[in-house]
Amino acid sequence: MVFAYGQSSICQHYKLPRFGTEIEVEMRVFWNEKTKMLKLSIPTLDGNNKYLGQVAYGVEELPCNGDEAVAQKWVAVVSEKRNFALTCINDGIYGSDFSADGLRLTLLRSAAYSSAAASPDDDPFVPQDRFSSRMDQGERVFRFWFNGAGVAERLSRIDREALVKNEKPFALSFYPSGDGTKPKPLAVLSDNVVQITAIKQAENNNDLIIRLFEPTGRERTTILSLPFIRKKINISLGGFEIKTFRINPGTGKYNEVDLLERNIFKPRLRKMKNDR
DSSP, X not given: OEEEETTEEEEEEEEOXXXXXXXXXXXXXXXXXXXXXXXXXXXXXXXXXXXXXXXXXXXXEEOSXXXXXXXXXXXXXXXXXXXXXXXXXXXXXXXXEEETTEEEEEEEEOOBSXXXXXSTTSOOBOOSSSOOOBSSOEEEEEEEEEEEEOHXXXXXXXXXXXXXXXXXXXXXXXXOOOOSOOOOOSOEESOSSSEEEEEEEOSSSSOEEEEEEOOSSSOEEEEEEEGGGTEEEEEEEOTTOEEEEEEOTTTOOEEXXXXXXXXXXXXXXXXXXXOO
């Protein structure tokens, strides 16, 4: 579909899946307006809804009164009464607002880069007798992925889905022959909600550092399998908990460390002799 406004236009594509319920919306915007904000509006059902958004290693409840809010890779409109959640994954925007009128995603804001008041009593203004550069001009491309289902189902899947959409694998110019033995996976989780957020070499030796994150706010258990050394580790995580493990690839020994890769010493309780 093609839309026009003033000196601007939008070419919008809707991509419907053969299987599943996720709808992708791709917007190619040619924006030439001045001092205008562009939003994508999605009507939602009236009712006592909550508005949630992804923040760093967590989920935050956002305002429902139309105030501009900030989130990361996804937002969700949740109706606990209807047991329904509408989720939206983005590929690079941060602003949005939600109210009884629906969900509105902030795309562009074509303000001038700066302006100044002639005196302390005047309002700031942009001079009209010269060229003033504006932000967010020209061609922009946005992609959004919408999906809906029961609250528990949607909120358990959305964080990993957003991770896949936003952190695509690197493409390398490499042509393996296909000979030899297929390598085993480096790390596999038994749980489809818990995430591996980092795999790296330790800062001070050749140990392997693996960091896990629970994204839903609920306690979970998972098994971290390391097929290349035939090792399995049973792990329990609290809601939104981050855990980091140091693994010796040679011996298979492991221990939990903090974010600075220092060993975590858990206190041991000892029975004390009563001298009375």
